[in-house]
Amino acid sequence: MIFFWAFVVGGLFCVIGQIMFDVFKLSPAHTLTILVVSGAVLNGLGLYEPLIDFAGAGATVPITSFGNSLVHGAMAEAEAHGLIGVITGMFEVTSSGISAAIIFGVIGALIFKAKG
Amino acid sequence: MADKKKKNLPPEAQQYQAFQQKRETKRPLFKNCLKAFFVGGFICFIGQLITTFYIYFFNFTEQTAGNPTTATLIFLTMLATGFGIYDRIGQFAGAGTTVPVTGFGNAVIASAIEHRTEGFIMGVGSSMLKLAGPVIVYGVFSAFIVALIKTFLTKWSGF
Numbered sequence: 001m002i003f004f005w006a007f008v009v010g011g012l013f014c015v016i017g018q019i020m021f022d023v024f025k026l027s028p029a030h031t032l033t034i035l036v037v038s039g040a041v042l043n044g045l046g047l048y049e050p051l052i053d054f055a056g057a058g059a060t061v062p063i064t065s066f067g068n069s070l071v072h073g074a075m076a077e078a079e080a081h082g083l084i085g086v087i088t089g090m091f092e093v094t095s096s097g098i099s100a101a102i103i104f105g106v107i108g109a110l111i112f113k114a115k116g
Numbered sequence: 117m118a119d120k121k122k123k124n125l126p127p128e129a130q131q132y133q134a135f136q137q138k139r140e141t142k143r144p145l146f147k148n149c150l151k152a153f154f155v156g157g158f159i160c161f162i163g164q165l166i167t168t169f170y171i172y173f174f175n176f177t178e179q180t181a182g183n184p185t186t187a188t189l190i191f192l193t194m195l196a197t198g199f200g201i202y203d204r205i206g207q208f209a210g211a212g213t214t215v216p217v218t219g220f221g222n223a224v225i226a227s228a229i230e231h232r233t234e235g236f237i238m239g240v241g242s243s244m245l246k247l248a249g250p251v252i253v254y255g256v257f258s259a260f261i262v263a264l265i266k267t268f269l270t271k272w273s274g275f
Contacts, residue, residue: 013216014153020211031214032215032220041262058160065182066217074260086267087260090260107194108228109229
């Protein structure tokens with residue numbers, strides 16, 4: 001069942017993005033930035049974690065989960081070490097996305113050549 | 117274009133703008149949304165397959181399996197980007213390939229490959245995060261604000 005909800009919720013996130021493209025005529029960079037910020041805010045309101053439990057990868061794969069996990073890491077560290085943890089724990093949970101993108105970016109540049 | 121900017125233009129330019137706005141091709145919103153829904157949903161479906169795989173074979177939990185899933189998806193994106201498949205799907209799916217984390221990966225990897233000719237330090241290294249930069253910058257900044265507010269609320273009001 002979680003596969004079905006992952007499909008539907010993930011798809012709906014993309015529809016929101018498509019509406020931002022077509023109706024509000026935003027660039028992809030603007031759209032992604034807004035989605036990341038709203039992911040962070042949704043976590044702040046405590047709404048994102050239930051969504052992950054409900055939809056699994058439907059909530060963790062869209063870029064909104066990036067904002068969510070930034071707040072998540074910051075909060076976890078803040079509970080352990082107080083206010084400074086907000087800064088030190090920021091990338092605790094998110095590191096995989098950014099490091100994977102950078103590592104595979106360099107590897108990709110080594111292997112592939114630009115076309116056209 | 118903003119109205120403020122419009123006022124400074126000569127009348128011919130204003131006329132032209134009204135003219136071209138009328139003739140602009142209407143984007144087929146419903147069809148685009150449908151495409152984005154199915155392609156985006158499919159990427160999340162693959163993500164769920166990978167998540168389930170990590171939960172069963174590597175003892176991750178539902179909450180922590182998101183990380184290895186992200187890394188795996190970005191690896192697959194590298195292959196798809198390198199062979200030029202991702203762009204083709206992207207043209208069809210619009211936001212369906214931009215919104216999932218694979219779109220973030222594609223933005224980084226594609227610009228890394230594209231700027232390779234300018235050298236590895238000034239090309240790949242400095243241009244790689246050009247498109248993904250705003251996402252990281254404002255993601256971190258907003259997360260900082262949200263976490264700060266939340267910490268204050270939980271610490272000093274017993275909320």
